[in-house]
Amino acid sequence: MRRYFARKVAIYLLTFFVAVTLNWLIPRFMPGDPVLRMLTRTSVSNPDAIAPMREYYNNVFGLDVPLWRQYLNYWAELLQGNMGISVWLFPAPVTEVILDAVPYTLALLIPSILLSWYAGNKVGALAARRKWLDNTVLPLGYALTATPYMWIAIVLAWSLAIIAGVFPVAGGYSFDLQPSWSLVFFNSLIQHWFLPFLSLFLVAFGGWAIGMRNMIIYELEADYANYLEALGAPRRLIRRYAFRNALLPQLTGLALQLGVLVAGALVTEIVFGYPGLGRLILMAIQNQDFFLLQGAFLFIVIGVLIANFVIDIVYVLVDPRTRTGMTGGAA
């Protein structure tokens, strides 16, 4: 067990190292020059100022040392939580920009991922045994997963926010509020959060429900289920086993989904005018703000790695087969 985890941790560290290195490399091999960005932004009209300003911004962005040094500096700074300075939002530090945005994104992603997973699995499992549910959930689930996410988001925003006016159109909380520990503020947060959350929840939910339903039906046909039936075990026990076993591939799916959902958040945040990392990424791309982009990607990489690690651990706890694999690997 210990060895298994040591190996896992080593793999994750290696992945992290490679991701960071790639992350560092990408902007340096992409067209576009952050210093030029800044010079354009400040509209230097004084020809004499161009050279000194180049030098100045090269220094600000740490581009005035040899590449290998830049790489080492990048690591050194990174380990202190420093990811450089944003070009687009100059002179804000990337770390700060990201940390300001992250709470919103996490507040959307984590509940929508986990709740859709939970609810999708529950409903999918129920659908596997109730005909009427199956007849409603299955087409609904297929419809939800087949609809482009953008559509769902726009339809929700348009119908519930703009036309019906039940939910706000944009913002992280009401534009007439200042953050405080009050019920009004909390209400406002929830209200603004709900539609973007719902849109993410719905798309993911459909997929999980269908997946679970099919997995359960498959599991109920499995040999162990037949054997238990032959020994007169009650349906309830067999279903419990089937549910649990069907959950395992769903867990793997969850790990895979995590990265995809971050991309989903990008569209959500734009359609619902919701603040967060997704919007930042889009703007960073449009503005060739590689430092911000680097930071955002790094954050996502870390997030996905952590999530996968957690799921790895959970997997080991729930699936004995991986554990034998571990001892097998250690032996």
Next chain:
Amino acid sequence: MSLRVDNLKVYYRTLRGDVKALDGATFTVADGEIMGLAGESGSGKSTLSKSLIRLDTRMRLVEGGVELDGKPLPIGDQDAMNAFRFKEVSLIPQYAMSALNPTRKIGKMISELLGARGVKYSEIKPELERRLDLVGLKREVLNNYPIELSGGMKQRMVLVLSTLLNPSLLIADEVTSALDVSTQRAVAETLVEFRDREFVKSMIVVTHDISLVYQIADTIMVMYAGKLAEKAPADVVVNAPRHPYTQLLISSLPEVGVRYADRKLAGIPGSPPGLLNPPAGCRFRDRCPLAFARCVEEPPFVEVDKNHHVACWKAQ
């Protein structure tokens, strides 16, 4: 009489009509009797053995009845049947390798199963451990997951579990087909031992390997195309079969008693009729070297000798 099966007809419902996979079986299995059930693939062995414990959703009880220890066995009623399963009738499935839930520790699964059947695990545990000892499994396997056991161990584990509540009838469906020869023999011997120790009263051992079943079975029943062909004490079936099909079956094997390969029952030319609309009369007619005019009528399964039943006009 432990088991009495009377004119049992179980069909499969399909879109094209009923598949008459078990079309009127009448036989008995005595207390302490190990009956080998042989016949080529598709002859209805599994249908018969499943019928005795659990009809699957596509199977339909058409006619006939079953009695176990003098009480009727409600095989057509899933819920009523549940009370008998495991306790009165039990099964060692063909797929013993994958019969245990992979994500539960074996002990835990057994305890949950027993709990659900109203049996206290703690009370039965000493007996369980004794039987594990008997089949040569360490008691620790209860703390293992199925994947941690070898194929043979799993087979023995299922054997112990299926017989734990001392059922009257144990159905072992092709238990050995997936095992290597030495393990096959060991499992077969264990079956006999369980009968001898009265863990089970009687057994139906389904196989298409007569050579193996001959070593452990008291009687052998041969099926052909959903019908019973012949039932007799094992050495009678092997040495003096009366049904032309059995005769061909036996003669197509290498010398009995010696090690014979897994030839199955394939040496007879032609193939059995489809069971969707089987022809009237003797179903072996098309392949039977002795077939004659009368054979267009269906031969009854009658006792031609003591404990020797045959369904053939030539044998009467």
Next chain:
Amino acid sequence: MRTRPRYIAALFTAVLLATTACEGGDSGSSGNSSNGGQYPRNETLYTSGSAWGPPTTWNPIVPGYATGTVGLVYEPLFIFNPEKLELEPWLAEKGEWSADNKTYTVTLRDGVKWSDDKPLTADDVKYTVELGKIKAVPYSNLWNWLASVEATDQRTVKFTFSDPRVQEWENWLYENAIVPKHIWESRSEADITTHKNEKPVGSGPYVYQAHAQDRMVWKKKDGWWAEKALNLKVAPTYVVDIVNSSNEVALGLLTSGRLDLSNNFLPGVANLLKGDFKVKTYYAEPPYMLSANTAMLIPNTTKAPMNDVAFRKALAESIEVKKIVEGVYGNIVKASNPTGLLPVYDQYVDQATVSSSGFTFDTNKAKATLAAAGYKDTNGDGKVEDKAGKPISLKLIVPSGWTDWMEAARVIAEGAQAAGLNIVAEFPDAAALDDARTAGKFDLLLNNWTGVSNTPWTYYNYLFQMPVQAQQFSANFSRYQNQAAWELVQKLSRTPSSDPAYKTTIAELQKIQLTEMPAIPLWYNGMWAQYTESAWTNWPSEAAGAPKDFPSTWNNMWELGSIKMLTQLKPVSSK
């Protein structure tokens, strides 16, 4: 395990309750100004259209600061009145040129205070101007022609020029905000341009209240100097500028009455105005919007055939601007005068030159112009080849995602194709386009960096600025070199508007521009502004008696008088 679904149900009910509770809260809270952290609707102005990213800096020295940093908090010495085309004293009480135009003396108003209550003095002005000696400060070129700045007393600043560029100086005077020396002097040279300057201390009517990822909130401060000096009071207690996520979201906010002023480009706005959405614009009829800047087709004159004036002429003649104005914009913009001068400069347009040398859309004429200059279709592909017979294939680039410009570029390419010019539209990322423009690696592009200002000098400086560098950051993207024109531009810069030479110099420049076509003016981009009267009225409009200020929150519009819009607004409830 079993009880978990109930938690979810509870959560859902909580959300529903919150929804209904807040609906009640919304209607109940308006008019209740005692409500804790809530900005009362009738005291709050909601704006959007200038910020596209979270507010992260309040440093007025480098562009990129939060909306309103300059304008609401930091103020210039003068503001520009585009209606009268003259500077209006703002922090300054007056400014005067010496008789020889070598020195300029600014007298500051009495009693102007920073928001930390320290007085704003001549030292602050001197300090701000001298910041330009730092190369990274955008106005560092000021010191190419300014010799010295001197605070002669608390309220008097004397500027001595080595080269008195009157027009450029006046431009500087209203475009740059004064910062408090007592706060800034402790900052290092590098800090001046990299400091975020949180909680800015300024002289303007608002102070920092709060900001979040998606908003910037300003709060009115007591005792703004203009209340006494000019009898001007900003009406909204709070200004909440909403960070744009998309124009669709802005439209949603606007039509649902949650946004008072949208400075977004809303493509279908003409329909909105006709429909019952209570949305208003400056003009009730097309073009609805004031003109903000001139959209120009920029040919890269360092490349053939763009280096040939006949080619540029023919290109200009091939473009059906009407199709852009109507088809692409639905009439919310106006076709440009051939001179490219904005409508506010109409008085300077030399109509004689325009009618003799101006261009109009005429495909046949374009073909004739090409033929006359030796561009013929020698290979019979329907497109002309260059004079040497080699095929011409040019790209017109506009930023991807700028849907109106993309459409316009297609119209331009179509027109050119019809005249036999093989031009296709392409849409790189905005930033990639920036790089191409700066480095001169393009054939043709659209640009509109020449907007309303105190003087057409900014426009001609944009067109003719020299010397042409390897990288052009702000002007002369055509890289057009004409020493005579450049000298005229410099002359214009030194000529006071009152001097008769001012108008004649402009006329001479027009002639060069129309005959040489360094860039092709196409249409005037609108100063997008749509407002609702759900909370505020008396918006700027053409209507008689209505304020005439620019209704815009875009950065650098405040000092063009938009700040005065805030003093004219009236809350609906007190109408």
